[in-house]
Amino acid sequence: MRDIKLVEVRSELAAGTRGASMGIDALKVASLDKQSGFFTQFDPINVPDANSFLWKGNTHPHAKYIDGVYQVLKNVESAIESLRLEKKFPIVLAGDHSTAAGTIMGIKSAHPEQRLGVIWIDAHADLHTPYTTPSGNMHGMPLAMVSQLDNLDCKVNEPEPATLYYWEKIKSIGGDLPKIKPEDIVFISVRDTEEPENHLIQKYGIKNFSTQEVREKGIESVAAETLKILADCEQIYISFDVDSLDSSISVGTGTPVPNGLTVAEAIQLNAQLIKDKRVCCWEIVEVNPTLDTENTMAEAAFEVLEATTNSLVDNF
16 A cells, blocks of 8 residues: 655746645635545645745746745755655646656655656647756756756857856755656657657657557557656656646646647546556646636646545555
């Protein structure tokens, strides 16, 4: 039996649109509408956010609110490290996707000797850095943070010294070392990337299973291939961004992209992947109910959350 712990991270500093901090409560509303007792089964812990930085204004154009993001990532890293040392299985409900870096840092801090693989189910590659970002939004940077990549080959920005001070501090949370190897990332349904990210994907040979490939091969086959790519990893972390779903469904998220997964595909995929005994943490991010009057995004996301958790419980 896995000892599951729900972790709530209400950070929205790193998103381009405000409102992702309310995503967790939108999931709870969705569970009530579906008459599910999901949230009565687990006693959640709440990781302190730094959303108050939003009121101060942004002084880092190439890494917006990086000083606050640094605070949040430290908080997340510490919480996840403690849970993993206690042999708990964190299911993380988060706002913006930057905090996934803190999750990965915490997993690595708890077991630094174990090689960690990452399954990133998302419309975006999130491999940007302050040197390459077109937007400055840090939810596009978590995988670069944990891989300690600057990607100077594709440099287009001149970040301020103060920005780079925090960027170096962020890369060193949980130890001044890469937490993962870029080749230990598997993308599923990533379909909206920029050239600097494509450069890194090509350079490190990162596998991306397109939505079309998922349909042609079938989910069981894609899940098996994904886990095979990560054969040398002792631990696996799965991050599910709701914008991996097709834009017809993912209305309540900041960056919807067409040609994504259906809810049924996302459920089957996550439920299948989480059966692997090396999976040590699962995370869902980027539900933004302010963009969605009917809460349909949270309802779809909750279905994925509940089915994935049930699969975890049923298989251990």
